[in-house]
Amino acid sequence: MVRPGGRSARVQASxxxxxxxxxxxxxxxxxxxPMIAQRAGVTPSTVYRRWGDLQELLSDVAVERLRPDTAPQDHGTLSCDLTAWAEQFLDEMSSPAGRAYIRDALLGDPDGGNAGRCSAYAAEQIGVVLARAAGRGEPAPGVETVIDQVVAPMMYRILFRPDGLDTSYAHRLVAGVLTPAGERVSPG
Amino acid sequence: MVRPGGRSARVQASxxxxxxxxxxxxxxxxxxxPMIAQRAGVTPSTVYRRWGDLQELLSDVAVERLRPDTAPQDHGTLSCDLTAWAEQFLDEMSSPAGRAYIRDALLGDPDGGNAGRCSAYAAEQIGVVLARAAGRGEPAPGVETVIDQVVAPMMYRILFRPDGLDTSYAHRLVAGVLTPAGERVSPG
DNA sequence: CGCCTTAACGCAAACAGATTGCTTTAATGA
DNA sequence: TCATTAAAGCAATCTGTTTGCGTTAAGGCG
Known part of the structure; x- marks a missing residue:
């Protein structure tokens, strides 16, 4: 028996x-x-009973903050849409705050549910962009392809090599996934 | 003044x-x-003074275990070498133990040094494979390209979508990075 | 509308891990 | 060998964590 409303909801929000x-x-x-509990007007044991430990709580909060609040803007072409989205994604995620959220989301996540949710957010945004392109009659790759060739490289570098990331890297990745391979240049 | 030898080294190893x-x-x-300290024949304060906290210690140990102990095997062609390496990488890293090590390495890592080291291990192994190919006169992509198109997608899925990873995924990624783009199929 | 069940919270005591000042040991260089 | 000092040991203290038990209130039902 789950009780999503009333006092429980207030405690969670608080x-x-x-x-x-x-x-x-x-x-x-x-x-x-204890610090969080006091500010929230709650006892520490309540937090421990509901979230288990600090990391799981932070993971919970991080996933909420990583949820996109709006659909990707429509710039008229797939190339512009994807480029703008990737640029913003990299910008937000590679900031110190963004990296902290990603780490928190991955960390206090025993069953992998929170990490999966983060990935689903990105997939959903990309799905919107690609569906829009399909509606225009533009040729477009699949969502999984974009995740493999755009999202994954950015995320890998954010997590494992935080240095030297800039907008042009996002541009190269998007160009790569949209360009017939013969004319492609190395993204390194 | 750092003291890498003698008692310090023994404590670290222990x-x-x-x-x-x-x-x-x-x-x-x-x-x-405290448990670790007792087994190591050391006092807890020693561990705290040297590593800061449990996570940093685990991160330290994880990085050591993620270091490849041997050069990639030579199968005679770039395609075979890369495929075998990617297969083994995915196999080791996607196991529960592998995922735990990756998470530990990322976690207790305030300055990103440990994560960077992990990435450097992979880059080094790939560099060996590619240099070997160059020695044979085979055309080969750059290390960064392989990281973007093979390592990053595998790592992304290991961390964010642990389900449905198998050998054929590694095969598709390697084929993708070695195949002229016109004949390429979607890796999804 | 009011009662019943029970999930979720509050409280406080007991526990365990983390921190720190001070002392002691031993690695390094002269 | 001696002087220096980084690093380890020790122990008291502090803070975060866990847990048993009583209380509150959300959701279901007559």
Whole structure:
């Protein structure tokens, strides 16, 4: 029996808000469960019983913040749409805050559900862009292809090689996935 | 003034060994610093002073275990070499143990140094394979291209979508990076 | 509308891991 | 061998975590 409404919902909202507030006040690394509980007007045991530990709570909050709040903008062509989306994605995700959210989402995630949700967000956004292109009659790759050739390389570098990432890298990846291979140049 | 030898080295080796032993005995999630310290014949404060916290210690150990112990085998052609390497990489990294190591390496890694080291290991192995191909006179892509189109997609799926990964996925990725784009099929 | 069941929360005590000042050991260089 | 000092040991303290039990209130039902 799950109880999604009423007091439980208020506690969840209050705790999430407390995490966001305190993270911006004292910094993410200084967060503790008792501190969050006090700000949320809740006892620590409530947090531990619901989320298990600090990492799972942070993972929960991170996934919410990584959820796109709006559909990708329509620039008229697949190339422009994908480029703009990739540019924004890289920009947001490679920032210190973005990297912290990604790490948190991956971290406190025993069953992989939160990570899967993050990936689903990106896939959904890309799906919108590609469906739009199909509606225009433009030839377009599949969602999985874009994930493999655009999202995955950006995410890999964000996580494993944070240095030297810039807009032109996103541009090269998008160009690569849209360009017939003969004319392609190395994205390195 | 750093002291890499003598007692410090013994403590480091002893603690690392304790982590590996205990991880296989009681499971990674049950590890605690006091437990590790006792097994290593060391006081907890020593571990905290040297590694900061449990996550950084586990990150340290994880990176060591992710280091390849041998050069990629030579199968005679670039295609075979890369395929075999990618297959083994995916196999090792997508296992529960492999995923735990990757997560640990990413996790307790404030400055990104450990994650960078992991990426460098892969780049080095790929570099060997590609240099071998060049020695044979085979045409070969650059290391960065292979990382973008083979390593990154595998790692992305290991971290964000652990389901449905198999050998054929690695094969498709390698085929994709070695095949002139006109004849390419979608890797999805 | 009010009662019943029980999930979820509050409280507080007990526990365990993390931190720190001070002392002691031993690695390095002269 | 001696002087220096990084690193380890020890122990007290502090803070975060866990848990048993009583209380509150959400959701279901007559």
């Amino acid at each position: 705790v999430h808000a407390a995490v966001r507030e305190l993270a911006s006040e004292v910094g993410r690394d200084a967060l503790t469960v | 603690v690392h060994a304790a982590v590996r032993e205990l991880a296989s005995e009681v499971g990674r999630d049950a590890l605690t610093v």
